[in-house]
Amino acid sequence: QVQLQESGPGLVKPSETLSLTCTVSGGSISNYYWTWIRQPPGKGLEWIGYIYYTGSTNYNPSLKSRVTISVDKSKNQFSLNLNSVTAADTAVYYCARLVGASWAFDLWGQGTMVTVSS
Amino acid sequence: EFVLTQSPATLSLSPGERATLTCRASQSVNSYFAWYQQKPGQAPRLLIYDASKRATGIPARFSGSGSGTDFTLTISSLEPEDFAVYYCQQRSHWLTYTFGQGTKLEIK
Numbered sequence: 001q002v003q004l005q006e007s008g009p010g011l012v013k014p015s016e017t018l019s020l021t022c023t024v025s026g027g028s029i030s031n032y033y034w035t036w037i038r039q040p041p042g043k044g045l046e047w048i049g050y051i052y053y054t055g056s057t058n059y060n061p062s063l064k065s066r067v068t069i070s071v072d073k074s075k076n077q078f079s080l081n082l083n084s085v086t087a088a089d090t091a092v093y094y095c096a097r098l099v100g101a102s103w104a105f106d107l108w109g110q111g112t113m114v115t116v117s118s
Numbered sequence: 119e120f121v122l123t124q125s126p127a128t129l130s131l132s133p134g135e136r137a138t139l140t141c142r143a144s145q146s147v148n149s150y151f152a153w154y155q156q157k158p159g160q161a162p163r164l165l166i167y168d169a170s171k172r173a174t175g176i177p178a179r180f181s182g183s184g185s186g187t188d189f190t191l192t193i194s195s196l197e198p199e200d201f202a203v204y205y206c207q208q209r210s211h212w213l214t215y216t217f218g219q220g221t222k223l224e225i226k
Contacts, residue, residue, distance in 0.1 A: 104167035
């Protein structure tokens with residue numbers, strides 16, 4: 001079955017760029033939307049943005065100026081870059097699949113904790 | 119700003135009881151409405167999509183209803199594994215996604 005796995009540094013310094021990759025295994029990245037969602041410790045979920053396999057994107061307006069999501073179909077991966085990070089960006093970051101028919105997130109990675117600290 | 123407000127924040131019930139969780143949108147929304155369950159240390163799991171359709175593998179004791187601004191998740195008879203945090207989620211007209219703040223369902 002299709003599985004998602006996040007990877008990337010667990011510690012990022014303030015003002016630097018947070019970079020994460022999600023690898024899709026057991027299925028193709030084509031014909032779906034792929035998204036990033038984060039959850040600060042002890043808090044709720046925040047949608048960051050999505051990318052369609054063709055490369056079109058849509059971002060949370062509150063993060064839009066700092067976010068870039070890209071896709072690499074040859075590697076069956078998509079990535080998140082969040083620049084100018086602060087402690088407020090400390091969170092568990094999840095990648096997830098967004099189903100176009102229902103606009104719900106039906107598959108999730110296990111999540112990766114990213115801490116912003118010097 | 120589009121906001122989803124869940125109530126109650128915490129719900130204390132016993133196994134076998136019926137749970138009713140609600141989510142209210144700040145403005146009328148379409149039917150692209152979902153519910154998720156999250157257990158400690160785990161990723162959320164999709165329970166309900168399109169307001170009332172159960173996702174694959176979700177037991178029949180979970181049901182969703184609602185339209186407009188008011189949506190409900192009902193668990194007909196609580197099992198021990200149902201105690202978790204539940205989130206509602208909506209796609210806005212501007213193709214952005216919002217989650218409610220969550221309802222913690224705890225054992226009484």
